[in-house]
Amino acid sequence: xxxxxxxxxxxxxxxxxxxxxxxxxxxxxxxxxxxxxxxxxxxxxxxxxxxxxxxxxxxxxxxxxxxxxxxxxxxxxxxxxxxxxxxxxxxxxxxxxxxxxxxxxxxxxxxxxxxxxxxxxxxxxxxxxxxxxxxxxxxxxxxxxxxxxxxxxxxxxxxxxxxxxxxxxxxxxxxxxxxxxxxxxxxxxxxxxxxxxxxxxxxxxxxxxxxxxxxxxxxxxxxxxxxxxxxxxxxxxxxxxxxxxxxxxxxxxxxxxxxxxxxxxxxxxxxxxxxxxxxxxxxxxxxxxxxxxxxxxxxxxxxxxxxxxxxxxxxxxxxxxxxx
Amino acid sequence: xxxxxxxxxxxxxxxxxxxxxxxxxxxxxxxxxxxxxxxxxxxxxxxxxxxxxxxxxxxxxxxxxxxxxxxxxxxxxxxxxxxxxxxxxxxxxxxxxxxxxxxxxxxxxxxxxxxxxxxxxxxxxxxxxxxxxxxxxxxxxxxxxxxxxxxxxxxxxxxxxxxxxxxxxxxxxxxxxxxxxxxxxxxxxxxxxxxxxxxxxxxxxxxxxxxxxxxxxxxxxxxxxxxxxxxxxxxxxxxxxxxxxxxxxxxxxxxxxxxxxxxxxxxxxxxxxxxxxxxxxxxxxxxxxxxxxxxxxxxxxxxxxxxxxxxxxxxxxxxxxxxxxxxxxxxxxxxxxxxxxxxxxxxxxxxxxxxxxxxxxxxxxxxxxxxxxxxxxxxxxxxxxxxxxxxxxxxxxxxxxxxxxxxxxxxxxxxxxxxxxxxxxxxxxxxxxxxxxxxxxxxxxxxxxxxxxxxxxxxxxxxxxxxxxxxxx
Numbered sequence: 001x002x003x004x005x006x007x008x009x010x011x012x013x014x015x016x017x018x019x020x021x022x023x024x025x026x027x028x029x030x031x032x033x034x035x036x037x038x039x040x041x042x043x044x045x046x047x048x049x050x051x052x053x054x055x056x057x058x059x060x061x062x063x064x065x066x067x068x069x070x071x072x073x074x075x076x077x078x079x080x081x082x083x084x085x086x087x088x089x090x091x092x093x094x095x096x097x098x099x100x101x102x103x104x105x106x107x108x109x110x111x112x113x114x115x116x117x118x119x120x121x122x123x124x125x126x127x128x129x130x131x132x133x134x135x136x137x138x139x140x141x142x143x144x145x146x147x148x149x150x151x152x153x154x155x156x157x158x159x160x161x162x163x164x165x166x167x168x169x170x171x172x173x174x175x176x177x178x179x180x181x182x183x184x185x186x187x188x189x190x191x192x193x194x195x196x197x198x199x200x201x202x203x204x205x206x207x208x209x210x211x212x213x214x215x216x217x218x219x220x221x222x223x224x225x226x227x228x229x230x231x232x233x234x235x236x237x238x239x240x241x242x243x244x245x246x247x248x249x250x251x252x253x254x255x256x257x258x259x260x261x262x263x264x265x266x267x268x269x270x271x272x273x274x275x276x277x278x279x280x281x282x283x284x285x286x287x288x289x290x291x292x293x294x295x296x297x298x299x300x301x302x303x304x305x306x307x308x309x310x311x312x313x314x315x316x317x318x319x320x321x322x323x324x
Numbered sequence: 325x326x327x328x329x330x331x332x333x334x335x336x337x338x339x340x341x342x343x344x345x346x347x348x349x350x351x352x353x354x355x356x357x358x359x360x361x362x363x364x365x366x367x368x369x370x371x372x373x374x375x376x377x378x379x380x381x382x383x384x385x386x387x388x389x390x391x392x393x394x395x396x397x398x399x400x401x402x403x404x405x406x407x408x409x410x411x412x413x414x415x416x417x418x419x420x421x422x423x424x425x426x427x428x429x430x431x432x433x434x435x436x437x438x439x440x441x442x443x444x445x446x447x448x449x450x451x452x453x454x455x456x457x458x459x460x461x462x463x464x465x466x467x468x469x470x471x472x473x474x475x476x477x478x479x480x481x482x483x484x485x486x487x488x489x490x491x492x493x494x495x496x497x498x499x500x501x502x503x504x505x506x507x508x509x510x511x512x513x514x515x516x517x518x519x520x521x522x523x524x525x526x527x528x529x530x531x532x533x534x535x536x537x538x539x540x541x542x543x544x545x546x547x548x549x550x551x552x553x554x555x556x557x558x559x560x561x562x563x564x565x566x567x568x569x570x571x572x573x574x575x576x577x578x579x580x581x582x583x584x585x586x587x588x589x590x591x592x593x594x595x596x597x598x599x600x601x602x603x604x605x606x607x608x609x610x611x612x613x614x615x616x617x618x619x620x621x622x623x624x625x626x627x628x629x630x631x632x633x634x635x636x637x638x639x640x641x642x643x644x645x646x647x648x649x650x651x652x653x654x655x656x657x658x659x660x661x662x663x664x665x666x667x668x669x670x671x672x673x674x675x676x677x678x679x680x681x682x683x684x685x686x687x688x689x690x691x692x693x694x695x696x697x698x699x700x701x702x703x704x705x706x707x708x709x710x711x712x713x714x715x716x717x718x719x720x721x722x723x724x725x726x727x728x729x730x731x732x733x734x735x736x737x738x739x740x741x742x743x744x745x746x747x748x749x750x751x752x753x754x755x756x757x758x759x760x761x762x763x764x765x766x767x768x769x770x771x772x773x774x775x776x777x778x779x780x781x782x783x784x785x786x787x788x789x790x791x792x793x794x795x796x797x
Contacts, residue, residue: 022672049675049681059498061495065495069467070468073472074667075471104435105435106662107443142657
């Protein structure tokens, strides 16, 4: 089996799920004839036709609203946001309509809302967002943010089969930069399960999406200095894999959280609270975090570099933590 | 531009209803009013947990529109459309218990008012408080119904106030671009909370909005239940025949404040008197009497039936328990508690590759020129240069795409009604003419753009030959 990119993994998941079940349909802007801004849906229209692959007007609210309606009639729509930044335009449909539907009146909304997110590609303030925390605060949603081609494919297939509204963030920096071999046979990856990317005993680096790769790079640097870091990839942010987080903290006694999202109100704060509640006695040092700055994502390369975390910043924070 | 509005006469000649149906309309309107009347009393006794929003004076809108739907059709009510819920088959006890936050309510006390629905039997979608959101949702319902071959129509309401929201415009535009079988009732009750319609919307009729979406619109008297029914029935049939969506503006008046707490002192007294004289139930009672559809005995029988039902259901609601506190923690996610299964009324085979596979190209019917002869020029250009038929690149093991253009969503099914059949035939002829024109139109190859290699090479070639010519000169 040849190595595939994360983008190809996502593409395969969509094709396979639409092949498997005619109730699965796709909606979005420029996803049909054009094949999507990043070509994730290339060939989808040719294979599945205009009834199943719907090129929609630039109306995020209409697209997500319609997907809710389709879900009520038993379809399983996969919605593409051309860039995930535009999810802000349909915030109400996502948080008030879709997320609360099952709790309020027992009507599940089986919808996947996916799109390219994240920085590092000089997209500027409106094409680089990591908006996960706006939605972490919304009961009823599930949030997935994978870091590998294997996970992206397996988790997207699970998301399509899930009965709840699932936000599926695809880090665009990883789309074509990482490659890996994936099994020829069908597989899925369960939602809500973190994974250990690197075993270690001295401290835990907890991360997700593109920052998993940054954290791995930092861990290799640290290894040369005699610091053995464990790297955990959350994969799913909502619901959080509380058990995996606590188990690792209980093992290494030190926790560094790395995320590309901005600092204040980022997931590090939530995880820090969770660890204090569940493993305070096990901590040998303060819970540390490396995050982006509390600013919009700047456009110019030196500014964006300053804004984003990188392996050096992660390693430096880990060294400080290791001293405890 | 001429507005395709047809102001309906408030008469009832067009309606072809049986006596039972005429009496049904009365029953539901009166049930609606008496139910709400009791809820006002319950509110004053502090037995309603939250707010209470009156639909007094608007009963004909809720009942007349919902009555035009078939059981398989879908609706989504707004807060004042209690009458529509009753027509759709919900019981007064559902409304009582919802407002009283009881465990026996359709939402088990998790939400109140008309914020409930039922996907399996009543085909009703729960509203949320953010206005306009139901328009895209019901567009999706209509699209899914068509996709599944169910031949259903989706209907929802929006107020004069809600017609200013972004969701209204995005949703209606999407519905129109999809030709979705969707009826939107714009319930113009003259007031968005305390703001009169003229201060919200600078058009004479809210129905005029339809022009912007290229859809049919109608205006009707919202206090004449038969007119409301007839107009909606027409719209529903147009949608079922594939000519949706349709917007209907119903002119009515909210006779109470925004909710119970609001004395509505901002409404001129003369305006209240004007509409009071046009009370939809009093008017309909007069109509039934004048046309000898009923007599005093029939009326009293129906009224007694309503009283008995309301007595029973109010008692049920008052005696029902509040929900157990631990329920608050349950039901955030669907963890397999609901089975999601579509009701397929067409063959899945049609939607399975290779049957559903197409040649992924756009049909471009106009170059968008201001020139009135642009279409003719386009045809000439197309004939001069035979369209280059590029096949879509087969991706991910996709079979070679069939040479088939992308057609607009499923064509309409003809009605048995002779005039509708004639209209459909004319429509088909027009579509054929359209198709002929389309065949001559240029086609944009799949994925063609500056990043496309063939495109770049072709351009480079042209550039080269142009330079060559210049060089010779």
